[in-house]
Amino acid sequence: MPVRNLQHYALTVPDLEIGSKFFTDFGLETSLRDGNVIAQCFGRDQDQVILTQGERKRLHHVSFGTTADDLPELQKNIETAGIKLVDAPKATPGDGLWFEDFDGMLTNICIAEDAPWQEGLAPTFNTPTSRPRLGQRTELITDPPVQPRRLGHMVLFTKDALRKQQFYIDTLGLALADRVADFLHFLYSPAGSDHHIVAIAQSGDYGIQHVGFEVGSTDEVGMGGRQMTDKGYIHCWGPGRHGPGSNVFFYMRDPWNSIVEYFADMDYIEAGTDWTPVDWATKEETVIWGDNEPKDFPTNFEILDGPGMH
Numbered sequence: 001m002p003v004r005n006l007q008h009y010a011l012t013v014p015d016l017e018i019g020s021k022f023f024t025d026f027g028l029e030t031s032l033r034d035g036n037v038i039a040q041c042f043g044r045d046q047d048q049v050i051l052t053q054g055e056r057k058r059l060h061h062v063s064f065g066t067t068a069d070d071l072p073e074l075q076k077n078i079e080t081a082g083i084k085l086v087d088a089p090k091a092t093p094g095d096g097l098w099f100e101d102f103d104g105m106l107t108n109i110c111i112a113e114d115a116p117w118q119e120g121l122a123p124t125f126n127t128p129t130s131r132p133r134l135g136q137r138t139e140l141i142t143d144p145p146v147q148p149r150r151l152g153h154m155v156l157f158t159k160d161a162l163r164k165q166q167f168y169i170d171t172l173g174l175a176l177a178d179r180v181a182d183f184l185h186f187l188y189s190p191a192g193s194d195h196h197i198v199a200i201a202q203s204g205d206y207g208i209q210h211v212g213f214e215v216g217s218t219d220e221v222g223m224g225g226r227q228m229t230d231k232g233y234i235h236c237w238g239p240g241r242h243g244p245g246s247n248v249f250f251y252m253r254d255p256w257n258s259i260v261e262y263f264a265d266m267d268y269i270e271a272g273t274d275w276t277p278v279d280w281a282t283k284e285e286t287v288i289w290g291d292n293e294p295k296d297f298p299t300n301f302e303i304l305d306g307p308g309m310h
């Protein structure tokens, strides 16, 4: 029954050129299709970001993948939940089910597997007990541009975090990996996925809190952050390592103040795992190393009349 993977997300933006340059600098391959900017990871045949012209930056839709066998049951669940299916949007057509959830967030579920991604550089690391790299410098010294391998997850703002996470669990078949009190819920696919393919964060309206792109190593997380700060983009948070998900992170602001993350080394929950969620609100620290969360990290800049709330 469950949704299996995150396919892509789409934004309306007021300036396609600025958006295209940002994602090119971030390390993605951008192109034009039917008037929209498409961003893919190099060597991967899957749309990751779609930018379509609009008055202001706004989350347009989110697309998830599942199997042909599971799609009918998901459709039944969605209709049983009282949600009407709608036509695919003209600006960003695509197969599968389309609906607006209670937030008004347009969502697509289509038949799609995760497309294979390129392996890239695999540096060797010396440790106190193992020296696989003898008589040579680190492979990282060649300092290639960082190119993310795949879109891994999104953290979605919503006006009702408890309701939205329950919808994703009951109707779309996801499962709770971890949470932080009532305002942040990390969800994985029981068919096997990263610690979270989507997370739900409390705010005043729907929108993007951040999107996470996996890179080849923890070094590439730092190198990617450096790549973007060198180009003058705004640093948000990192580097550091999270408690929930265990991943190393570096967050940058996109040109419209949403957050885009380089991440590496996230927990993976395979099918059949007996995973016990933790409420991280009971922990003293949710960051294993690095600075604590900056104040504006949970601000929803997609709300026009003021910042969102935690």
Ligand SMILES: [Fe+2]
Pocket: 153, 210, 211, 212, 261, 263
């Ligand atoms: Fe993330």
